[in-house]
Amino acid sequence: MGRRPCCTMEGLNRGAWSSEEDKILTNYIRIHGEGKWRDLPQKAGLKRCGKSCRLRWLNYLRPDIKRGNISPDEEVLIIKLHRLLGNRWSLIAGRLPGRTDNEIKNYWNTKLSKRVRNHIFQSSTNRSYECLETLAKNPSAELRAEEQAKIAPQPIRARATRCTKVFISPQLHNAMDKKDMAFIGRDSNAHSSSASKDRENDVDDDANCLIDFDINDLLILDVLNCDMQCGNELGDQNVVGEEYGEDKNMHASSSNSPDEAVIENSTNDWRGDNNHFLQTHEALELKTIESFLCCSEDEFETH
DNA sequence: AACCCCCCCAACCGCTCGAAA
């Protein structure tokens, strides 16, 4: 194996881009569209690595990029998402239209992480987004000890994988539709056994299906779920860190069930005009939902 | 004015993944 570098490294410009280079790249992409980054520099007449061109376009030149100060609302969202997802910058950026993963990563590393760290000294399984909002809107605000404990991070570190389909039981989908805390918040054992039973019925009824979903539901669930025991379950299941495993067939991309609903056709995506987020990250979200429901991984794998 | 230090952020690097050959 092995791969040739994306371009010969000799004689290429490095470092900051000049306005002339920006102009050339922008014009080229305007005419030919994105993609084929390896060949782009040669065709466009740029002395740059294709990777560098891609990065420059995605992080700086794209017309839909929102530049400027990050609003308090955006801060709140970043903090919430970071708490939920950890350093998954592309996922977090996917929730902030016009913001790039690089920008959010930088913003977190230079500002938010310090601010949050200063207000947190004990891990806790409880959550309080009121505290987070207070923090984002008034950085100098001092939180009480119990408030600090409530916002200690417990990110879900499942791996984000690219796949095209995801399985969610009809029960889960209905529960998410209705924000059914009674269903979602039941204790893990009770839920685990009943969930298994439900799924057996699903199989019998041939009612399993793949249903697209919106991560907004997760956030809503998370917010509504402040007082639930779910946080404890997350910790108990080792969803933080590698121990939780990689992928483990959590994506259903190989399934051929006729009941599958292909995410690509989803209209439930936050962006509306494309489905990048769901197409690339539903496996992570499935893991997230699974964790929220406190189900065992095996139960999902049976599907 | 000169120097130093720190912060910010654009850019780079190494790696992984899915798809195609």
Added chain:
DNA sequence: GTTTCGAGCGGTTGGGGGGGT
């Protein structure tokens, strides 16, 4: 099944600018 390629992700680096002395 294996190899190669295109693309994307996340951690890190380093240049530049601003503030302090």
